[in-house]
Every structure is written in structure tokens, then in C-alpha cells.
Amino acid sequence: MKIRRVLKKSVVLVTSLCMVASVLAGCGGKATKKDNASSTAIKEPLKIDVLSKAANFQGEQPGWFGDVVKKKFNLTLNILSPQVSGDSLYKTRAAAGNLGDLVVIDNSQLKDCIASGLVLDISKMINDYPNLKKYNEQFKYFNANFDKKVNPDGLIYGLPTNMTDTSPTSYSQTGPYSSPLLPWDLYTGVGSPKIDNMDGLLTTLKSMQDKYPTTPDGKKFTAITLWKDWDGNTMENARWLSGWYGYETPDETSSVMLNAEGNVQPITDDNGIYRKMLKFFFDANKMGLVDPDSASQDWNTVSAKLTNRQVGLLWYSWQTGFYNTMEKGQKKLGHISVPITDLNIIQKGDSYYGDGNVFAIGSKAKDPKRIMEFLDWYVSPEGMRYLVDGIDKFTYTAQPDGKLKYTDKGQTAFTENLPVPAEYGGGGYKDGQSAINSLLMSDFSKDPSTGEFYNPNYWNSTIEANKTALTNEWTQKYQAKDAVDYYTKNNMIKIVPAINTSLGSDSSDIKTKRSQSKQLVVDTSWKMVFAKNESEFNQLWESMKTALEGQGWNDLVTLDTERCKALVKLRSEASANAK
């Protein structure tokens, strides 16, 4: 017995030691030494660390995209993702002095990185690369205006992500990011009433919920459902609704709201839009229109409800994807825009200047020239096609008139993770997408050979194919080709230029004040929505204001108002430039 046990133990020990040995032998892992010789020489394989803030995958770039990159550049992209490993990944690598060879970081991180010498100055290199060269002016503009203290000479450190080639004042999408969306069959079922304002919306929602209390499969239908895990500085759901009436909280602020005309109001304004929206939810709750589980729900549960049409009012353009399908569309089922007459939606325009993140090359990068080569391809038409459209002849194909359209496979390749043919790299299509998850030039830039956007959803072929009985009926009724068209025609939407720069960084004191006030605002907002009566509603509001003042709220408001003023100035400059 004892001998057997000892034998067993030693077998286990030997086996595991062998495994370790093989693993360690296999993980030579170090990148083959860099070759500063230029790209004309036959390239040695190079593995670069890519720290991408946008990535939600960590590991070596898999699948077909990895194959493409390897074939063209003999590069392996080792993706590091703070979304997966936590923000500590960024902090620890920053503290150690080497973020990575290529990084995708946000503006405030860029500021710190420039100050600590973590990123490379590539001003002199841009002109060597034909595709990047085209955008040199835009790069210079961004870096010069970025932060004069940290980068006084305006050297190019960061290349903004998602730059479009449209204009600062245009908006190329077909639907506003946030606007009222209702299930069409229920809406027509209660007589398609004209909705004049938020009270009208409540009445309509009530009649929908009364007439259709359950879904076809017996689950409870609620007009409004909320969830707790996306709350940021304010109650997330109320924040977006404020956008319907022209107010939003700009990035890098947390205590105020700004509208297109430049009017600044603190969130705590008694007559302000935030309070109005809380009141809207409060009234809705009093009428029994709000899901009672809202406060304890998280997004996982909500997304399940969305797929089953258990929710009435939606307010993100992409939420329709959970329930809407082509099939349902032909039966006139699905969520679609329903305008409210007094809407004044504020919408950020195309990210002409970039959207808040940048690509940068690490100062300790193994071979900056090869990385630049890769970035150059990233903005070339060939690269863009791979990044946005997929694989030629597999997911899309050219039509006789030169424009592109989806192949049959292309339509479901992503959602069904269809297997990619071996000659293109193999693996699943979705798995093989670029894990960097960030574009340098936006998909809303023009493909030179087709004249259309790279974004497949905006190809003429796709738009035609996506027409259903539902969209046709909608177009008939509202006399517009899409929601943005309707809102523009009726002066219900204002496009503000999307400004991409850092408005300032927060001192640790301000950061603490922000995080404390955020908690208070969010928690009180929830309590107000579910308050028993109006006096409790008002009382909670008043006590919140008092408590906030005790935490230094006024300092935040002052700072944020200054930042808003700077933003307003930049916006008007951008509008002027666009003309």
C-alpha cells in the first residue's frame, strides 16, 4: 500500500516535471531580435506587444487577420488588454517604463505618457509612409493643440483613432445614438397616437402596457426597464434621456450638462433637464410602467428581456438588434424610431478629429519602422477593407458597377462565427477579427474605388436589402428615408462638432471628489425614481444637494463649467473651419 503510494507519487512527480520541462522549453517566447535594417530586407519574424484600451481579447492575434498580418509583414501581434486584465495592467507596465511596442490609449493617458517619455515622437517618420502622409495635417493639428504644457513643440506622438474624412459638422449615420424607439406593432396597435411631449409618451406607453400586458409566450411586458451596472457619474438611463432635449455631460466633466448653444447647467439645477428626466421616470413608476426589478438588475438580465420583446421603450440605436430581424421586419414587428414632437436631440457629429483614443508607438519599441509600416497599411484601402469589410470574395464581393455587396456568407459570418476557408487563414470569422479593436481611420471614410463608405451597413446594396415591410411603412408614414433624415427635416436634432482633445487633467483631490459625488448622485437618483410620493421625491433631491455641497460639489461645478466654456469655443472654431 505504502510502496504503491510512493510509486504513484513519483510517477506524478516525474510526469509533471516532464511537462514543465516541455512547457518551459516551448516558451522561448522572446521575440527574435529586432532588425533595424529597413523593410527592404527579408523580414525576420517579429512579435510586438500591442496594449490596446479598446481590445477585449488578450493573447496572440488569432485567425485570419493574424494570418494576413503574418503573411504581409511577418509580424505577430501579442494583444494586451486592460479590459480583460484590469487597469492594473496599464498602471504596472507604465510604472515599469514599458507599455508595449504599439499602444492604443486614451487622451488623458497620452498626456501622462508624453510627460514620462513612454511614447515615441514619430513626427519625422510620417512622411516616409504614403498612406499616413495623407493625414499628416490632421495628425499635426491634433498633437499641436493637445496640451501645450506637455508637448510645447507639437511633436506627433499620438494618432487619433476613428478619424473620418467627412467634416466636423456632418453626421453620417442613419439614426441618432439615443432617441425614442418603440415596438411598432404595439404602437400601431394603440392607434399610432401623435406624441407631443414626454407626458404624451407616458400616456402612449400606458396604453401599450395596458393593452399588451404579456408577450406572445406569456412573459410580462414592461414599458420601461432600467439597469444598475452602467451608471457612471449619473444614473445612466436618465443621462441619455437628457440628450433628447439637447443636454449632455461632456467627456472629462461630471457635474454639469452642456447644450449645443453653449448653455451650461449643473446636474443639480432645480429646473434642469436631469431632474426633469428623473421626474419622468418617477411619474412612469407611479403609473406602473417601470420594471420593479430595475434596481437589482444588471445588463445580462436586461439583454435577455430584450431578445424577447419584454421591454417597450428603448433609447440606444443598437438595442434594436436584440429583437429585430428581417423575418420579423417583414411582419412589421420590431423596434423603430417614434418621434416626439418637442424633441431637440443633441448629437455629436462624425469623429472627424478622432474619438478620444490614440495610437502611439512605445518609446522602447523593438522596431518602430516595422510598426509604422504596419500602421501605414492600417489606413490604406487594402487594410481598411480587411479591418472593416472582411475578406474579399468570402464576406463581400464587387458588383458590376464597382460597388460592393455582402455575400450570403458575409451576412452571418460574424454572428455565427462561420469557418473561414483555409486559404484565407482558417478559424472562425468572428474569432479571427482584429483584436486591436480600434481603427485609425474610421469606417465612415470613403473607399476610393467605390465612392461609398467602408462601413458595409451603409453600402447601397445593404440598405436596399435591409428594407422590410416595417421600414417601408415607416418611410411612408414619416416621409423620410431614416430617423436622422426625419429629425433633420423637422429641426428636431442638432449636430455638434465632435471635439477631440484633452480639456485638462484632474488632480487627485478632484478625482476623489468626483468619485464620491458620483456615488451620491447615482444612489439618490435611483431612490428618487422609486420614491413613494412627490414630497419624498423633492426631499431626496434637496438632501442630495446639501450633501453634495458638503463634499465639495461646487469646486467640481466651477472646474467643469470652465471646461465647457473651452469646449464651446473649440466647437465654434470647428464649425467655422468646416465651412
Next chain:
Amino acid sequence: MELFVNKKKFESVKKFLYILPFMVLLGVFAYYPLYGWIYAFYDYTPPIPLAKSQFVGLMWFHSMFENQIKINQLLQVLKNTFAMSGIAILFSWLPMIFAIFLNEIKSLRYRKFVQTVTTLPNFVSWVLVYSLAYGLFSSQGMFNSLLQQLGLSSSPILFLQSSKHVYLSMWLWLTWKSLGWAAIMYIAAITGIDGSLYEAAQVDGATRMQVIRHITIPSLLPTYFVLLMLGIASFLNNGMEQYFVFQNAFNKNTIQVLDLYGYNLAMGGGSYSIATAISMLKSLVSIILLFSVNGLSKLVRGESIV
């Protein structure tokens, strides 16, 4: 005489040399990085190096108490922490009793089955536990459906949002998740009890309860006291994950324990320095508690544990 003394000393030092490599290991991994506590005295944001950061002394420590509102918040958080830890300490004997009575199960197969199955909840992550809790206790969940079917209530009870009974429910979930797993230590200890004691008891005609009271429990007490003391020293460390998944605007007041408070603060973009400061304070308190309880034990039971 001289030789004898030297030999003893030599023996004891030789024994120390055996453990020296391990002590060095510990020194490297646990003690050496403590230089990082210095970040708590600066306004440190990576990647800006420490040399370029501003020295702020005790500012972070002060900031936790700087105005009445913060102090009230902190007091409430501490109250929650004390309550949760307090209940846990109060019922810390449960795994021991669990193990004892498990041992009393006659059928070996049933005993093994129970023992294995009761460890399963330990492997369900808190995030998943919350999904299960939601499925059970939401307004459309099983409990409310049952209550309505039995006619016991007309409108759904929002269990998950209530701020009453938070301490109790959190403790119940924690017990469900950890009881079986924690009992393993006691089960092992029972196996180690000297068999001749049982034989003697058998000869004396003792009943099972008497055996438990006079043999099993006293044999398990050393283990129990050690674990109790470690638990008391960990008073401020409830962990964050459990409370994070269950928290919402309505129960936050009573559910926010110190670890969660620290996390909420840090997640708001608060600084690394504050997190370090809080961690330092907690360590200090834990060590003080540890040695206090140790001293108490020496006084009361005549032997120290550490």
C-alpha cells in the same frame, strides 16, 4: 556543561537554518515590496514617476476624515463591516459542529456524498451566485411566484432591494457557499484524534453525545481557536466580490463594507495612493487585533496561539 549548552544552541540554530530559505522567500515576496507603501505619502499616478510626483505627507489619511459627511459615511461603513464580521465570528463554530455531526453519519457512502456535495457551492463564483439569487428572488422569480400561488402576498416582494435584513441575508449566502468547504479542516482534525480515547470511552459506556462533548470537541478546540483568532484579525477584510454583486442603490447603505467602499472609491478614478493608504490602515488594524486576541488568549486560556 559548556559543551552541552553549545550543542543545544547548535541544534536550535541548525533547525533555523533548515527554515532559512523559506524565510528568505517570504522576505522577498512579502516584505521587500513594502517599500511601495511610500506611494501613500505622495500624489502618485503612474506613469509619472515618483520623483516627479508631489509629496503630500498624511493628506490621504486625513482626507478620509476631513468633514462630517465623510466621517458619517465611514462610520456607517464600519458599522456594516462590524456587523457582517461580527455575525460571522458569532457563528464561527458552525463548520466544527458540521464536521462533528457529519462524522456521526453511519453510512460511509452517504457521508462521502454529503461531504462532496456540500463543497460544491464553494466553486460557484459570486457573479453566478447573484444570477441564481436574481432568478430566485426577483419580482418574477421563483419565490415570488410561489408566494403568489399560495396566496400569501398580492404584490411581489423586492427581496434584493431591501435594506433590512441585509446583514442576515449576506451571512446566509456566505454560509451556504463556504460551510462545506470550511468543514474540511475539522473533518481532517477529527480523523487525527487518538483512537485510544474513543476506546476508553466505549469501555466506560459513554453515549455518542457524551463522546462528542468530552472527547471530540476538546480535541478540535485548538484548531477552532486558531481559526477564530485569524478570523478576528481579519475583521476588516470581508472581501469585496460578494457585496459588489449584491449591491444596488437601495441596499447600499447597509451592504457597503469597508472593502467595497474602498473599491467604489478607487473605481471612481480615485488614486492609487488612496488605495495604498487604506490598505496600510487595514493592515495596521489587523495586526493590532491579532496580537490583542493573542494576548487575551494567553490571559484567559493560559496559552498564546501565536
Next chain:
Amino acid sequence: MSIHVVSSKRKKKMKLGISDKLISALTYIIFGVFTLICIYPFYYILINTISANDLSAHGDIIFIPKGIHFQNYLDVVKIPGLWDAAKISIGRTVIGTFLTVGASAFLGFMFAQQDLWLRKFWYRYTIITMYFSAGIIPWYLTMRNMNLTNNFLAYILPTVVSPFFIILVKTFIESVPRELQEAAEIDGAGIITFFLKVLLPIIKPILATVAIFAAVAQWNSFQDTLLLVTDSKLYSLQFILFQYVNQASSLSSMINLQNSGSTALQTITKMQTPTSIRMTVTIVVVAPIMLIYPFFQRFFVDGIMIGAVKG
């Protein structure tokens, strides 16, 4: 001096009073109920992972599985890099556990030696490390300076000295009669010989306990990977699975129909929800543990004391 083998037979020989019968019945009932509330959630998780995904998402699967399929598990198995990561996890679990158990046993034994030089000091030096942590940045920099980033040893070295396990072993050893060691010393055995040949067999129950605790900790851990390891060849199984779950969550929250065509809209509803993926991953992670658990369990549940020494 002899230590008798205690067999389960002895229980039958004890006097059974009425109170004993009552206790017995109560025990069975209470354990029965508790077992049920432990096993049902697991059963619920299991049947949901093999039932049709949309039914599961709507909360329809409560007692019996419907629309049985194994696609969820197939999806997990197909994750790129899963098997290599599994090898890494198995490697670190086996080696790490072996070293941790060994070190805990040895240190627990040494700290129980009354004549260890400055015993109290060193014991306290070890114990208090449970109560402080220096913070993530110095930890990372230290590991980096010692070349422990992207190194398999990073999974193992830091956990070798585990104060909690040392305490467990030491407490257990203190219930072993001192005379045993003295007798061995008189017989001329050195303390290492005593430790390996005499003590280890006696303390098997606590060693099995430490082994299972350490093994589960190694198997489940991935926080260490998050920062120290960026070479994908060293990623552990838990990390890969964690990422898999994470991706589903972020996908769900940002269904940006950027790369989907017109008919793609149909298939989103058939996609697995994050909760369902979490459940599948839980089963995948727990199954191996449950497979090897009985091997450890028999060391401490039998009631049979192993390695009896007849004096």
C-alpha cells in the same frame, strides 16, 4: 506506546440511548436539507447549460432540461489555445500543490519544534504576512526585477510559503504526542528522518486537506497571470475561460452591428447570454476538481486512521 487503528466498526459498539436515536434522525434530516440546497443550484446550472439557449435565457429551465444540446460545451472546447492552457494549469496545479504541501508540512513541523532558534519571532514573521500587502505596483516591479515575469515559476514560487496552511499543519502536529519524536531521537534518527519516515504518514489527513485547498487555489487562480504573464504560451486555463466569459459580456453590451449584414440580425437572438456562458465555464472548471476530489477525500472522511504505528 501504541496508536490503535480506529475502525468505523467501533461506532456500532457504542451505547445507543434514545437521545442518540433522536440526534441520529435529526442529523440525517438536517444534512439532507442542506445537501439539497447545495446540490440544486448546481443541478440548475447544469441543466441550463445543456438546454436550448433561448429557453434558458428566458428562465424557463427550472427542473428539467429542454431542447438538450451540447453546443455550449463544444464552443468552449473549440476556444483557441484552450488545451495548451489546460496543460499549463495542470502543470502548475500538480507542481505547485506538491511544493506547497511539502513546504507547509515542513514549516509546520519546524515551527512546532520548541527549541527552534527564535521560534516565536519567526512564526510571527510568517503569520503577519497574511495581513498586509504592499500594493500592485511594487509587487509587479519586484517580480519583474527577479525575472519572474513571463516565467512559469511565477505561478509557483510566491505560493510555496503559505502561512495559513503552515498554521493548519502545525496545529495538527501539536496533537501528536511529543514522545514519538523523542523516541525516534533516542533511536538515533535525525529530525529529517523522523519527519519523512514517521511524522508524514501520521499527518496524512491534514496533508490531504492542505493538498486539496492548495490544488483548488492553484487551479482557480488567474489573478497572478493578469499582470505577470503576457506571453500567451503561459496563459492558464482559468485565464482563457475568464476571457471567454468577459468577451461575451462586452459583446452583449456593445452589439454594434458594424460587421453584420442584413440577415445577421436573426442570429443574435440565438447567441448565448453571458450568464449561460458563465454557467458552462463553471461546470467546465469544476468537473476536473470533482473527478480528483475522491482521491483526497478518502484521507479524511473514512474515519479510518491511516498509518497506524504500533509501538
